[in-house]
Amino acid sequence: MQTSLKTAVTSYLQAGTLAKGTKAEYQTTLNKWQQWENGVSLEKLGREEIREFLDWVHSRAVAVDGSNPxxxxxxxxxxxxxxxxxxxxxxxxxxxxxFPKPMEQRxxxxxxxxxxxxxxxxxxATYQMKRPxxxxxxxxxxxxxxxxxVLFFNYGLDTGTIWKSTLSHVPILYRQVCWDKQSPDRDIKQQSPWGWLFYKRVKTGKTFYRPMNRAVHSQVRSLLPQQVPPEDPVFLGGGSRPNARFEELCRLAGIKAKLDIESGTKQPWELKDLRKTCATYYDEHMPESSIEILGHSVGGITYRHCAYRAPLAFKAIMTMPQPSAFHSLVKGQEGQCPCCRRSFAEST
Structure with a gap:
């Protein structure tokens, strides 16, 4: 039996705990789908049909003088x-x-x-960071x-989980890095060929056992000393003001400051923006996966206490598309420009 998009939208909205305004936006999209006058069922919906529908939505927005089609x-x-x-x-x-790629927007x-x-x-730009x-x-x-x-992008970590800049921070230690396929948490049945990380959120104290994908594995492995002290932190170099060093890194990378829409002023990027970046790309890669990846609180008694969300997080982390630079160590191109293979000079 074929399923119409209207039936799927109705069931999806009833199953979730979306806000009233969000439900209205989904209904608006459904109305556009019905006006498009293409009776393709959900099972037969492919990339070509989706592209045609999105092009129609864009053209319709332009025709009605939409400010941001x-x-x-x-x-x-x-x-x-x-x-x-x-x-x-x-x-x-x-x-x-x-799905076709997103269109350019303002x-x-x-x-x-x-x-x-x-x-x-x-x-x-990290190759240009000066030796403290x-x-x-x-x-x-x-x-x-x-x-x-790499870890900020893949796990959306708090700054205090990476660097201990205050007494309340609990950074990742070497004993919290597991290289076995089996997770230290025996309730997790999935196996990761690259190992696992264990850490706690600074804000809530909630514990997480996360699989390492290939990019994370290669980067963490590159930090290992000859003799691994279990109680030593994995990450160094944060200093007492990690955000100040990140602001300097953004300057070295030539990244423009972000714009505050309320005041219209430019503000420097902060490390917590990497957590927002993580949520953005996970929701684009696998919708609603950022809730579990970042450890956000969720509504609904059934979802909080009965839903077993570890498989969703595992699949999202292991299949997350990485920025090309994050694979340079895996491909043997670490320390080289990807286009001309010019070696970067790094301060020691």
Whole structure:
């Protein structure tokens, strides 16, 4: 039996705990779908049909003098992704179709996440970080920051989980890095070929056992000393003001300051923006996965106490598309420009 998009939207909205305004936006997208006058069922919906619908939404927004037609089309795209991901999770679909790339849009509310091009620039700018005064650690400071950027992107960690800059922070220690396939938490049945990380959130104290994907594994492995002290922190180089060093790194990478839409003033990027970046890309990659990845509180008694969300987090982390620079260590291109293979000079 074929499933119409209207039936899927109705079931999706009834199953979730979305806000009233969000439900109204989904209904608006459904109305546009019905006006499009293409009776394709959910099971037969493919990349070509989705592209045609989004092009129609964009053209319609231009025709009615829409101020930001790209954003209108991208909102419809996000709604379709969420609905089809839910239908696939409910076994209504055998597989998910490939979605066309988002259209260019004007960020009317200000952009509070870093693009992958900017993340690549930050990664390569770590080679320009100056050696701090009194630095006698086994690796240059840039290597620790490269690994930290990869972990911020993949897990959305708090700054205090990476660097201990205050007494209340609980950074990741070497004993919290497991290289076995089996998770230290025996309730998790999935196996990771790259190992696992254990850490606690600074704000809530909640514990997490997260699989390492290939990018994370290669970066953490590069920090290992010859003799691993279990109680030593993995990451160094944060100093007493990690955000000040991150602001300097953004300057080295040539990243412009973000715009505050309320005041219209420019503000420097902070490390907590990497957490927002993580949430943005996880929701684009696998809708609603950021709730579990970042450890956000969720509504609904059933969802909080009965839903077993570890498989969703595992699948999202292991399949997360990485910025190209994060794979340079895996591909044997560490320390080289990806286009001309020019070696970067790093302070030691």
């Amino acid at each position: 790209g954003r209108t089309a991208n909102k419809a795209r996000a709604h379709l992704r969420a609905i089809m991901a839910w239908a696939w999770d409910q076994d209504l679909l055998d597989s998910l179709p490939r 960020d009317v509310a200000g952009r509070h996440y870093l693009t992958k091009a900017e993340l690549n620039a930050l990664y390569f 005064r009194g630095w006698y650690e086994p690796h240059p400071i840039g290597r620790y920051w490269r690994c930290a950027l």
